[in-house]
Amino acid sequence: MSxxxxxxxxxxxxxxLPRRYRSALQPIDDPQVDEWAERVGPDGxxxxxxxxxxxxxxxxxxxxxRQALNASSPPTLPPGVMDPAARAxxxxxGTSVDAELDLLADEAxxxxxxxxxxxxxxxxxxxxxxxxxxxxxxxxxxxxxxRTGVDQLKAAQQAFDxxxxxxx
Numbered sequence: 494m495s496x497x498x499x500x501x502x503x504x505x506x507x508x509x510l511p512r513r514y515r516s517a518l519q520p521i522d523d524p525q526v527d528e529w530a531e532r533v534g535p536d537g538x539x540x541x542x543x544x545x546x547x548x549x550x551x552x553x554x555x556x557x558x559r560q561a562l563n564a565s566s567p568p569t570l571p572p573g574v575m576d577p578a579a580r581a582x583x584x585x586x587g588t589s590v591d592a593e594l595d596l597l598a599d600e601a602x603x604x605x606x607x608x609x610x611x612x613x614x615x616x617x618x619x620x621x622x623x624x625x626x627x628x629x630x631x632x633x634x635x636x637x638x639x640r641t642g643v644d645q646l647k648a649a650q651q652a653f654d655x656x657x658x659x660x661x
Contacts, residue, residue, distance in 0.1 A: 498636045500608045500616060507551075507605040510642045511598035514544060517650045518590055525660065530590045532659070534652025541590055543652060547645035548597040549582040554641055555604040558634040561620040562611045572624035575637055577644075597642075604638055 498506075518530050518540055530540040538546075557574040561567070573580035611631075618631045 497632070498639060500611065500635065503635050503639050504605040504608045506639045507601045507608065507642065510547075510551075510601045510646065511594065513646055514547070514597055514649065515594055517646060518544065518594070518653055527590055529653055529656040529660065532652070532656035534648075534655045536648060536652065538648065538652060540649040540653035540656070541588070541593065543645045543649035544590065544593045544597065545582055545588060546577075546580075547642050547649070548593055548600055550577065550580050550641040550645065551597070551600045551604055551638060553580055554634060554638040555600065555607060557620070558604070558631060558638055559607050561618055561629075561631050561634055562607070562615040564618065564620070567619050567621055567628070569621045569623050570626075570629075572622060572626055574634065575622050575626055575629060577641065601642065608635065 519526050530544075533539050533542075553571075554574055557570045560570065571579075616631050616635075619628050620631070620634070621628055
């Protein structure tokens with residue numbers, strides 16, 4: 494996603510994520526759905542793993558965006574804000590699809606609210622990413638926030654569809 498995503502479009506995209514994930518990971522009322530979501534896909538991660546990465550990643554990037562939007566001078570943000578590989582979260586803690594979908598819904602709504610409530614001049618602010626990440630704009634952080642949810646959704650759909658086909 495380019496850094497030219499508008500705040501209004503980003504808010505719509507963020508608010509659509511819970512519905513899109515629920516549709517992808519719970520497409521039918523079948524007891525096997527949770528099992529399919531937990532099966533490891535061709536990329537080495539399950540659909541549930543991707544859901545965890547999305548919900549936790551949105552939390553991290555949202556916190557950084559909120560910090561940058563509200564700072565009086567450019568803040569320094571952790572490297573994982575713009576580097577998805579640096580924000581790999583432990584997915585072996587026994588969470589459920591329902592619990593993660595609820596967390597994703599809460600985090601996506603909170604992020605969308607932050608975006609909608611930000612004044613126009615806040616979108617001209619910048620921040621510094623620690624560890625040599627350089628300077629990023631609030632619009633780049635916004636694009637990363639949406640990209641995190643969308644990219645993990647695509648990967649979750651692929652893993653889920655693969656698991657479903659394997660059980661057929």
